[in-house]
Amino acid sequence: MKVLILGSGGREHALAWKLSRSSKVDSIIVCPGNPGMEITPKVSTDNLSWKEKDNFIKRIEQLNPDYVVIGPEDPLANGVADWLREKKIPVVGPSAAAAKLESSKIFAKNFMQKYDIPTASFKTVGSVEEGYTYLESLPMEKGIVVKADALAGGKGVVVTDKLDLAKSAVYDFLDNKDCSISTKEILFEEMLRGKELSAFALCDGTNYVTLGYACDYKRVFDNDLGPNTGGMGGYQPQGWPSESVKRKIDEVFRKTLLGMEKEGNTFNGFLFVGLMIENEEINVIEYNVRMGDPETQILMPTLNIDLHDYLKKVANHSLNESIDISSKQKSCVHIVLTSGGYPSIDKTPLNTNNPISYPVEYNDPTDGSIHLFFAGVNRNNKNELVNSGGRVMGVSAVGSTTEEAKELAYSQIKNFNFKGMHYRQDIARI
Ligand SMILES: Nc1ncnc2c1ncn2[C@@H]1O[C@H](COP(=O)(O)OP(=O)(O)O)[C@@H](O)[C@H]1O
Numbered sequence: 001m002k003v004l005i006l007g008s009g010g011r012e013h014a015l016a017w018k019l020s021r022s023s024k025v026d027s028i029i030v031c032p033g034n035p036g037m038e039i040t041p042k043v044s045t046d047n048l049s050w051k052e053k054d055n056f057i058k059r060i061e062q063l064n065p066d067y068v069v070i071g072p073e074d075p076l077a078n079g080v081a082d083w084l085r086e087k088k089i090p091v092v093g094p095s096a097a098a099a100k101l102e103s104s105k106i107f108a109k110n111f112m113q114k115y116d117i118p119t120a121s122f123k124t125v126g127s128v129e130e131g132y133t134y135l136e137s138l139p140m141e142k143g144i145v146v147k148a149d150a151l152a153g154g155k156g157v158v159v160t161d162k163l164d165l166a167k168s169a170v171y172d173f174l175d176n177k178d179c180s181i182s183t184k185e186i187l188f189e190e191m192l193r194g195k196e197l198s199a200f201a202l203c204d205g206t207n208y209v210t211l212g213y214a215c216d217y218k219r220v221f222d223n224d225l226g227p228n229t230g231g232m233g234g235y236q237p238q239g240w241p242s243e244s245v246k247r248k249i250d251e252v253f254r255k256t257l258l259g260m261e262k263e264g265n266t267f268n269g270f271l272f273v274g275l276m277i278e279n280e281e282i283n284v285i286e287y288n289v290r291m292g293d294p295e296t297q298i299l300m301p302t303l304n305i306d307l308h309d310y311l312k313k314v315a316n317h318s319l320n321e322s323i324d325i326s327s328k329q330k331s332c333v334h335i336v337l338t339s340g341g342y343p344s345i346d347k348t349p350l351n352t353n354n355p356i357s358y359p360v361e362y363n364d365p366t367d368g369s370i371h372l373f374f375a376g377v378n379r380n381n382k383n384e385l386v387n388s389g390g391r392v393m394g395v396s397a398v399g400s401t402t403e404e405a406k407e408l409a410y411s412q413i414k415n416f417n418f419k420g421m422h423y424r425q426d427i428a429r430i
């Protein structure tokens with residue numbers, strides 16, 4: 001069996017590593033991947049880009065994988081899963097039409113409203129004037145959420161109780177040519193309160209397997225200070241949420257798949273639901289149509305199954321039943337190591353090209369409690385692994401409790417080093 005994975009980060013490394021553990025998988029090619037993931041047995045990389053469609057399809061046909069797993073949202077929103085299905089290449093990943101659950105927040109809100117999926121109340125507007133008028137009619141002390149209707153890499157949402165900040169978000173998203181985000185419509189949402197949780201399922205259109213739950217940390221510094229990032233780490237909660245909340249989350253997965261099928265947009269692939277939970281009530285904040293990064297690195301190490309069995313069935317639309325395969329016995333804590341300067345909001349260059357030192361025994365962990373997943377790394381002319389991107393690598397530690405996993409992660413991270421390295425000290429300090 002040969003599996004091809006699209007993407008280059010820690011998420012794709014974690015998927016490749018989990019697949020490498022299957023006795024049925026002979027090789028895993030990650031496109032474009034990164035040189036750090038090649039340390040994992042059976043894993044190679046190929047500098048293939050989906051952005052040149054004809055060349056991409058031709059090369060995939062040559063490589064002839066048994067199935068393809070699409071990691072990030074961009075290729076999904078651009079229809080790469082559709083191209084592969086047209087060529088009869090089995091793929092794990094939704095069509096561009098189904099990927100709108102993530103690529104259009106307004107599509108997702110209308111969908112949730114139509115199929116009775118709990119979510120914050122909302123309003124859409126198409127002009128700055130209309131946006132300002134609406135904001136001025138609100139009691140701002142309750143807060144408001146302003147969202148752009150586009151894939152914005154975590155930069156398209158403003159949560160505030162300040163009228164001027166809400167107004168500048170409206171202007172930036174709709175009219176400001178200097179803003180990196182541009183959208184024709186924006187979404188206002190009621191501000192929810194509570195604790196956030198992400199839930200993950202692998203879906204074949206009709207059935208799904210529950211992969212588990214995770215809490216993540218988005219801000220760059222401890223105590224949730226500093227700018228937003230792609231994710232600084234996270235953990236698998238234990239004893240929370242309650243069984244009754246898990247049943248409500250199950251209902252969300254079930255209704256989502258049924259609704260998508262009814263709309264003629266059958267959903268195949270990973271479904272990631274962002275939730276706000278307060279007093280056992282759940283509300284869906286957003287859908288993502290792929291695994292999370294770093295949530296994949298949190299969930300894969302404790303999954304006690306052969307991932308290949310499930311991915312193969314999903315790629316061939318043959319799960320046949322919905323089951324929960326999430327880990328009940330173990331917890332995992334994941335800490336992301338970033339380059340100095342990340343997330344570089346003022347465009348100052350990152351401190352890169354620094355050799356990374358770490359205990360090499362973790363390249364192929366024998367006791368399975370520490371796993372390294374590489375992201376923004378490269379090799380220098382001495383063939384040393386150096387940091388080349390914002391999020392460089394992550395350390396996942398597994399324990400029988402979250403506390404134990406956290407202690408292990410932080411005790412080992414002292415042995416990792418590169419110039420400018422930064423990580424949060426408070427991951428899983430619940
Ligand atoms: N209605 C809401 N009420 C309170 N907080 C919200 C709401 N919507 C979003 N948020 C906060 O903003 C974050 C980002 O919003 P989300 O819709 O997940 O966008 P994205 O992940 O695409 O940037 C959420 O993780 C949550 O912390």
Ligand SMILES: [Mg+2]
Binds near residue numbers: 274286
């Ligand atoms: Mg989100």
